[in-house]
Amino acid sequence: MRARSGNALLVIGVLAAALGLGPGLAEQLVIVRGGQARTVPVERERGYAAAQAALLAGALGFGWTGRAMEMDGESVVFEAGSPFFAVGGRVFQLPNPAYLDGSALRVPLSWALDWLPEQRPRRWRYLDGRLVERPPIAVGPPRRDGWLVVIDAGHGGRDPGTIGVRGTREKDITLAVARAVASRLERQRDIEVVLTRDRDTLIALADRPRIAQIRGKEGPPDLFISIHGNAMPKKPSSTRGVETYFLAVAKSEHARQVALRENSALEFETDGPEEDLEPLQFILSDLQSAGNIRESRLLASVIDRTMSAALPTPTLGVRQAGFVVLADATMPAVLVEVGYLSNRDEEALLRSSPYQAKIAEALADAVVSYLGEYGQRLWSSNGAGGR
Ligand SMILES: [Zn+2]
Structure with missing residues (x-):
């Protein structure tokens, strides 16, 4: 854990570099809204980071009256020369004053990086050096x-995932199994499948749940399943078996270690390794209140049951743990560790197509039976829905 605003400014600098801006060019604040990144120039003429209020408002999707x-229907009133600002009837204080540059009002960046995510945690959060707007969370009808x-x-691309005893790359196993699951599910008339990747590429963890929308499908997906391969820190190891996770605060040390290892894929994205995982804790309450946790746990237990009978x-x-890949999912979402690559026998099994087909069969069966039960719950709670 580091001091948030100091860290934030450091990351902004790093991001500016990552965006290909040479030295001497201005720092930028990156704001992600509706899946699109917008940038606001950061000024330091008074010795602290500040941004033009009008540009900040524009990037955040707020109005600006001058x-x-x-x-969101509330006025946030700043005053040049004062560290105080008013929201509705309440007055708040920033570490530094707002000021005028010509006729343009500049506000300290801490307003956007600290005050906003703290006061509007359901809407804004600060993650991976960016201010990100959370999508509305709803478990909608099919x-x-x-x-x-x-x-x-x-995993995928330059992120191989874990490496097995004989050198098997996790990313190859996950792709083979994912493809096999997809081809089985596509045989179902009322199920459409989207693969987050169908070749050896790397997709940012936070983007994975959004892939369906990115590809131009209508409406949010109903289900998200992330496929992984497991490993013990020391290999070879006798530990083997399947583990199914849903997103929640990790309950056991083992679950925490698995989440840490999978989250380390962040290191392959831009300049991410500096970011700690605290923001995840920060947003869990959102997901819990939306009923996603309950549905995700049910989905996980159906998968566990089916895999147990088939394999x-x-x-x-x-198990429950804090996976970054699941954190942005606005639908029931689980992560399945299909076996241990650190176990010689299981690694050999995981490499074989007949065994991959068995796993895929079990996962597809679990999805079909979960959707049957889930659909009924939605029907009875919404009175409308899919066929
Ligand atoms: Zn993995």
């Missing part, structure tokens, strides 16, 4: 033309 931001299922093959390997049960 003196106040219109934030679309009338069927279910949309996202299958995520873990010769033990299932180590349903």
Whole structure:
């Protein structure tokens, strides 16, 4: 854990460099809204980071009246020369004053990086050096033309994932299994499948749940399954078996270690390794209140049951841990560790197509039976829904 605003400014500098801006060019604040990144120039003429209020408001999607931001029906009023600002009837203080540069009002960046995520945590959060707007969270009714299922093959590209005893790369196993699951699910008339990747590429963890929208499908997906391969820190190891995770605060040290290892894929994205995982804790309450956790746990237990019946390997049960890949999912979402690459025998199994087909069969069966039960719950709670 580091001091948030100091770290934030450091990351902004790093991002400016990552965007290809040479030295001497201005720092930028990156704001992600509706899946699109916008940048606001950062000034330091008074010795602290500040940004032009009008540009900041524009990037955040707020109105700007010349003196106040219109934030979701509330006015945020700044005053040049004062560290105080007013929201509704309440007055807040910033570490530094707002000021005029010509006729343009500049506000300290701490307003956007500290005050906003703290006061509006359901809407804004600060993650990976960017201020990100959270999408509205809802477990909606299924679309009338069927279910949309996202299958995520873990890792890819320059991120190989874990490496097995004989050198098997996790990213190859996850892709093979994901493809096999997709082809089985596509045989179902009312299920549409999107693969987050269908070749050896790297997709940013936070983008994975959004892939379906990115590809231009209508409406949010109904289900998100991320496929991974497991490993013990020391190999070879006798530990083997399947583990299914849903997103929540890790309950056991083992679950925490698995999440840490999978989250380390962040290191392959831009300049991410500096970011700690605290923001994840920060947004869990959002997901919990939306019923996603409950549905994700049910989905995980259906998968666990089905895999346990279909595979010769033990299932180590349903577990909870804080996975970044699941954090942005606005639908029931789980991560399945299909076996241990650090176990000689299991590695050999995981490399074989017949065994990959067995795993895929079990996962597809679990999805079909979960959607049947889930659909009924939605029907009874919404009174409308899919066929
Ligand atoms: Zn993995």
